[in-house]
Amino acid sequence: MGDSSQVGLVIEAESLVKVYRQGGVRAVDGLNLRVRRGEIYAFIGANGSGKTTAINMMTGALAPTSGIIRVLGVEQPRNRHEVASLIGVAPQEYSLYQDLTVDENLEFFAGLNGVEQGLLGERAGELLDILNLRGRRRTPVSELSGGMKRRVSIACALIHDPEIVFFDEATVGVDPVLRQFFWGYFRSLAERGVTIVVTSHVMDEAERADRIGLMRAGRLIEEGTPSELKQRHGVNTVEEVFLKLSGGVTVDG
Amino acid sequence: MMIAMPAIVMVIFGLALSGEVKNIPILVQNLDVGYEAQAGPGVSISVESGADLAEALQGDDSLRVVTGSYEDGVTGVDDGDYFAAVRIPADFSERLYRRMRGEDVDVVVDVYVDGTKPAIRASILGAVGDSLRSLGDGGGLEVAQVLAFGGAEYSGLDVSIPSVMGFVLTFLVLLISLIIINRETAMGTLQRLYTTPLTAFERLLGYVIALLVLGMMMSGVVLLVGVVFFQVTVRGSFTLLFISAFLYALTHVLLAVFLSNFARNELQAVQLAPIIALPSMALSGMLVPVNSLPDYIQPIARLVPLYYGNRVFEGVMLKGYGVGELSGDLLVISGMAAVFLILAAMTVKDRIDA
Ligand SMILES: Nc1ncnc2c1ncn2[C@@H]1O[C@H](COP(=O)(O)OP(=O)(O)OP(=O)(O)O)[C@@H](O)[C@H]1O
Ligand SMILES: [Mg+2]
Numbered sequence: 015m016g017d018s019s020q021v022g023l024v025i026e027a028e029s030l031v032k033v034y035r036q037g038g039v040r041a042v043d044g045l046n047l048r049v050r051r052g053e054i055y056a057f058i059g060a061n062g063s064g065k066t067t068a069i070n071m072m073t074g075a076l077a078p079t080s081g082i083i084r085v086l087g088v089e090q091p092r093n094r095h096e097v098a099s100l101i102g103v104a105p106q107e108y109s110l111y112q113d114l115t116v117d118e119n120l121e122f123f124a125g126l127n128g129v130e131q132g133l134l135g136e137r138a139g140e141l142l143d144i145l146n147l148r149g150r151r152r153t154p155v156s157e158l159s160g161g162m163k164r165r166v167s168i169a170c171a172l173i174h175d176p177e178i179v180f181f182d183e184a185t186v187g188v189d190p191v192l193r194q195f196f197w198g199y200f201r202s203l204a205e206r207g208v209t210i211v212v213t214s215h216v217m218d219e220a221e222r223a224d225r226i227g228l229m230r231a232g233r234l235i236e237e238g239t240p241s242e243l244k245q246r247h248g249v250n251t252v253e254e255v256f257l258k259l260s261g262g263v264t265v266d267g
Numbered sequence: 268m269m270i271a272m273p274a275i276v277m278v279i280f281g282l283a284l285s286g287e288v289k290n291i292p293i294l295v296q297n298l299d300v301g302y303e304a305q306a307g308p309g310v311s312i313s314v315e316s317g318a319d320l321a322e323a324l325q326g327d328d329s330l331r332v333v334t335g336s337y338e339d340g341v342t343g344v345d346d347g348d349y350f351a352a353v354r355i356p357a358d359f360s361e362r363l364y365r366r367m368r369g370e371d372v373d374v375v376v377d378v379y380v381d382g383t384k385p386a387i388r389a390s391i392l393g394a395v396g397d398s399l400r401s402l403g404d405g406g407g408l409e410v411a412q413v414l415a416f417g418g419a420e421y422s423g424l425d426v427s428i429p430s431v432m433g434f435v436l437t438f439l440v441l442l443i444s445l446i447i448i449n450r451e452t453a454m455g456t457l458q459r460l461y462t463t464p465l466t467a468f469e470r471l472l473g474y475v476i477a478l479l480v481l482g483m484m485m486s487g488v489v490l491l492v493g494v495v496f497f498q499v500t501v502r503g504s505f506t507l508l509f510i511s512a513f514l515y516a517l518t519h520v521l522l523a524v525f526l527s528n529f530a531r532n533e534l535q536a537v538q539l540a541p542i543i544a545l546p547s548m549a550l551s552g553m554l555v556p557v558n559s560l561p562d563y564i565q566p567i568a569r570l571v572p573l574y575y576g577n578r579v580f581e582g583v584m585l586k587g588y589g590v591g592e593l594s595g596d597l598l599v600i601s602g603m604a605a606v607f608l609i610l611a612a613m614t615v616k617d618r619i620d621a
Binding site (some may be wrong): 034035036058073074076077090094095098101105107108109110111118123126127128170181186187 | 430455458459460461462463464465466493498617618619620
């Protein structure tokens, strides 16, 4: 891999642009981004500001219209197969097989990512304990509550012990107690060197990230640690920064 | 699409089913040598009743008459080229003349006929009987019928089982495949798959294998119900039937994978299946023999996989055909599978918005 991974950069975006063919929306408009190994990076921004689009280009699920996006030193999506198993994704939708049980979903995505059968049971057990799903292993996903599905989705993103995880609004629908607990877990992952990129509309959640990127109309209009942002704008919470900068401006609004 | 679908289906069915059964290919051999009859002292008339009969058959719209030797005709029926072979005997004129004069002789025409299509068999026998009676209705005119393919009488159920197989492997396979593939988008799992090491082609293969198993299970059920509950007999080999069903299902699974690109949601996916399957059935020879279709539609029928599928399923199940007789049709089906595989592989998506 390139020099970038040596200096600890795991995600590098340069002048990233995405114009959707359907509708022609300029969803991401010249995004520049650098995320270091072991960092928790939170995207915030109004609905339609381009967070999901940006993340999809990082995971290799979406090709940029122009610009360059490198993940672990590898250009996405052209060489995405080289790093795919090092990336974990919990998309904004649940993205689970509704007819399969929790265990079967985990087994399926683990298999696709090349997790050995012997390791699977252990990994699955560990994750389901953390995500408080142990009693639901044999339940079909369709019979789970919304928050439980979200947790299974997170488990599927982590089952292969990836180096980078993308959680697109991963904690929507998760109750406050569990959410608190998750963030503790995310932090422990980050300390082990796992890089975590999240999007969130919950500002006290964003407050726990190492760095925050605020998006508006496909651009990163503000970036920094939570305290930097608060200081820069002379406010006490990230929420106030968000309200001040996004000010209800939405792409589709 | 919601408006186009009923229109397309109606137009195709209308065109395909508008006419009567016609142009049924049969072979006629006229061995009749004619007859010089003494009508009275010094008055002789010569009759060529065999030629008259042959002409009457030629003039019948429901038939398309080829002349040739009866043996070739019999082989042709066995091979599925003709539906019947008709032989007018050498003494036909003489016997008919004597019968008309009140003598007690039988006038017999031999017909070797394909019994696997009861409606067509009835049309042919009806047409031959009518032509015969048009020569003179003195009674004693007989059609000696020999049924092809071992002479078995096929019940309506027997002859419908190959069609049900064709239907299941066309309509149900398309429908279920399209729905299952579409669910991947609807549930969002496709988006997750795009981020795993799985390649687009591997995903395609995965669909094909899983859906083939499903298709084979469905055709297995059709056969099982037919054989166990309705005592349908399969004359040919089960192995060949299995291989044929497999190939045919493969064609439609691949077609479904290709077509899934054009279905943006479940509603469209559900509609695509009948858009393909219903015209296929109308054109395949399942309802009306392809020869009876309007001339300009017949070439289109030759492009429909079910046309070949039908020939194969009927061939194995009713006619007892082996690989030899079916190799041509199986080859065409394999060719179509190859074409659909290429189309599917060329269009399978590797990411969102591609
Ligand atoms: N598949 C698509 N095809 C066409 N346009 C799209 C597609 N996905 C998103 N868009 C458009 O791109 C813009 C950015 O959408 P995106 O989903 O990236 O926003 P977001 O920041 O994730 O919003 P949210 O907070 O609601 O999840 C929107 O205007 C949206 O309408
Ligand atoms: Mg989003």
